[in-house]
Amino acid sequence: xxxxxxxxxxxxxxxxxxxxxxxxxxxxxxxxxxxxxxxxxxxxxxxxxxxxxxxxxxxxxxxxxxxxxxxxxxxxxxxxxxxxxxxxxxxxxxxxxxxxxxxxxxxxxxxxxxxxx
Amino acid sequence: xxxxxxxxxxxxxxxxxxxxxxxxxxxxxxxxxxxxxxxxxxxxxxxxxxxxxxxxxxxxxxxxxxxxxxxxxxxxxxxxxxxxxxxxxxxxxxxxxxxxxxxxxxxxxxxxx
Numbered sequence: 001x002x003x004x005x006x007x008x009x010x011x012x013x014x015x016x017x018x019x020x021x022x023x024x025x026x027x028x029x030x031x032x033x034x035x036x037x038x039x040x041x042x043x044x045x046x047x048x049x050x051x052x053x054x055x056x057x058x059x060x061x062x063x064x065x066x067x068x069x070x071x072x073x074x075x076x077x078x079x080x081x082x083x084x085x086x087x088x089x090x091x092x093x094x095x096x097x098x099x100x101x102x103x104x105x106x107x108x109x110x111x112x113x114x115x116x117x
Numbered sequence: 118x119x120x121x122x123x124x125x126x127x128x129x130x131x132x133x134x135x136x137x138x139x140x141x142x143x144x145x146x147x148x149x150x151x152x153x154x155x156x157x158x159x160x161x162x163x164x165x166x167x168x169x170x171x172x173x174x175x176x177x178x179x180x181x182x183x184x185x186x187x188x189x190x191x192x193x194x195x196x197x198x199x200x201x202x203x204x205x206x207x208x209x210x211x212x213x214x215x216x217x218x219x220x221x222x223x224x225x226x227x228x229x230x
Contacts (some may be wrong), residue, residue: 003160033217044120045160045221046140074171090160095217102148103212103219107159 002027002094006108014116020067021077022112023092028077031097034068035105036077042089048090051075053097082115088115118167123209129228130182131140138225142207142211150219151184152208160208165193199229 003026013019025034036048051059051068058066063083068078079086092108123139130136142149147168152160156170163182165173168189177183196203206226207217210219 004160009157010158035217037221042223044223045210046226047218053160093159101162101169101176102150102165103217104162104165104173105152105160105219106162109159 002032002096002106004092004106004108006090006092006093006111007032007111008111010112010114012114012116013079015082015084017082018080019082019113021079021090021092021113022076023108025073025075025079025092025094025108027073027094028098029096033095033097034066034075034094035093036064036066037091037093037107038086039091039110040085041088045091061064063111065105079113084115084117087113121209121211123207123222123225123227125225126223127226128165129230132199132201132229134199135195135197136199136222137193138207138209138227140192140194140209140211140222142191142209143213143220144190146211146213146215146220147189148212149186150212151192151194152210153178154206154208154224156205163194189200197226199227201229203227204229 034051055079063080089110093105149166151163154160157228181197206224207221208224
């Protein structure tokens with residue numbers, strides 16, 4: 001079984017600054033994906049960024065980038081130039097690559113990020 | 118396409134009553150998932166459908182929980198004899214074959230009183 005841990009329940013950042021959200025995971029799998037999902041207040045969860053475990057290069061999506069350390073089982077999210085619209089719950093999630101449960105996601109407990117003006 | 122739709126958005130029920138939630142996935146998505154999210158926690162996987170086949174249901178929380186997707190389109194999640202501990206947000210997600218991205222609905226918030 002997989003576990004995902006987010007050790008920062010809440011964080012805040014000033015608008016335009018950079019913030020890093022932490023995530024660690026535990027698995028015996030070698031083929032998997034890692035994700036960061038964003039859940040804005042009262043809105044649906046959306047995908048922020050995805051990382052394939054077999055790729056050494058860290059994924060980037062505009063202002064969002066990850067630091068993937070496979071040996072350490074660490075997967076942090078960096079948000080640059082934070083914007084007010086980045087205020088949300090952020091969930092780190094794990095997906096086994098080949099699973100009877102399709103694309104089943106195992107989520108961490110979440111980090112509530114507040115961007116302050 | 119308006120994305121994944123869930124109905125109702127909120128449900129208040131008395132303990133012991135049965136409740137049923139509906140999920141309409143994005144139309145071309147053949148994979149459908151149900152998750153439960155309790156306050157302050159991440160979503161927890163419940164069950165998975167590929168088309169009309171329920172391929173994973175061992176994570177349903179008890180035999181009071183059941184789900185269907187009769188024609189491979191919309192899905193229902195039923196909870197029988199609700200308990201206060203069932204109070205949570207129930208999320209539905211869908212994805213197309215070959216994609217790892219899950220598209221989530223806004224959820225149904227259940228309150229059992």
